[in-house]
Amino acid sequence: MSDASLKEMQAICRIAETGSFAQAADDLALTPSAVSKLVGRLESRLGIRLIARTTRRLSLTSEGAMYVARARDILAAVEDAEQEVMASAAEPSGLLRVNTGTAFGRYVLGPIIPDFLARYPKIRLDLGIADRQVDLIGEQWDVAIRMGQLGDPSLVARKIGESSRAICASPAYLDRYGVPKTPAELANHNCIVISGFPYLRRWPFASPEGVNLQEVGGSLITDSADVIVDMMLSGLGIGRLARLTVVQPLKEGRLIEILKDVHRIDPFPIHAIMPPGGNRSPKVRAFIDFLAGHPLLKASL
Structure with a gap:
């Protein structure tokens, strides 16, 4: 609905309530001629007369009364919507x-x-x-x-x-399969990765040439970081996760961070x-x- 349509509705509703173009104009902070133009434009667009004018009084036609009844409902709904939004802005809800x-x-x-x-x-x-x-x-x-x-x-x-990421595994896994000393050795280890984010399968390491991306993989791919933590703790393999995910197991010694000297820990x-x-x-x-x-x-x- 356009702003012009709302103004037309407001004009004819005020005329119906006050019985006067002049009073409606005063209530709407408009001139009587502006109110008359709004009603005339509305009647022209609808192709029907909404207000019966005589020298002594104004009255709604049957079509005008029908229109005003519906227009009041619409204007009330608009006002309710505005009040609801303003209340929401005052207190998020x-x-x-x-x-x-x-x-x-x-x-x-x-x-x-x-x-x-x-x-x-x-x-x-x-x-x-x-x-x-x-x-x-x-x-x-x-x-x-x-x-x-x-x-x-x-x-x-x-x-x-x-945050940053850490590469780690459980002591049980490292005791059984050994601690990888270089990024290339990860190819011989069971690395658990998150599905859905291909770039997380390429772990970054510092090298003389710059950043080296080591492709990793293993027996498990999952869409859950929680599952990776659980699998690392159970000794299944090596994972690379956000530090906030593994900070407590690292503190407790249940996980051990590896390749810290070459892992590119970019925040x-x-x-x-x-x-x-x-x-x-x-x-x-x-x-x-x-x-x-x-x-x-x-x-x-």
Whole structure:
């Protein structure tokens, strides 16, 4: 509906309520001639007379009364929608659909989501976990949290932190198969990789020529970072994951970091990704601001 159509509706409804072009014009902060033009344009477009004019009074035709009744409903719905949006801006509310990978979901979001929901009690959170590229628009996600390279450049992204990756395995695996001393030796080891992100199968190492990408593989490919952690702890193989995923097992000695002297540990960004225009939503802004400023998130990274 155009702005002109709304003005026409407002004009004829005020005329119906006041019985006067002059009073309707005053209420709408317009001149009587402007109100008359609005009604005339509306009648011309519809091809029917809506107001019966005499020298002493104005009255609605039967068609005019029908139109005004429907127009009042429409104007009320528009006002309700505006009030709802303004109320939402004042206090973020409604369903917020967030998608993230298993590592970030379990080790970062999991511990801090209760704080977020306590701060914004009118927000309902739908949290999706997927270690794959998701279609934000097609699957109707409000926000996706992703680590590393960004995909679609048409999406809106805001950096909320950064992390790095570690290559590690359990003591049991290394005792049984040996500790690889060079990146090339990884070809003889069982390396567990995440599916859906081909670049994560090429592990970067420093070399005299620059960065050397070592292709790795093994008996298991999975779309879950959590599964990789569990498999490494069980002694199945070697993995390369975000440090926030393995920080506790490394501290406890249940995993051992390897090839640290040559592993290219480049910090990578963590982004909140939104569909175009999504960053203007109050509930989305509240969520991203909360993440970017939360001390536990900063400590985890």
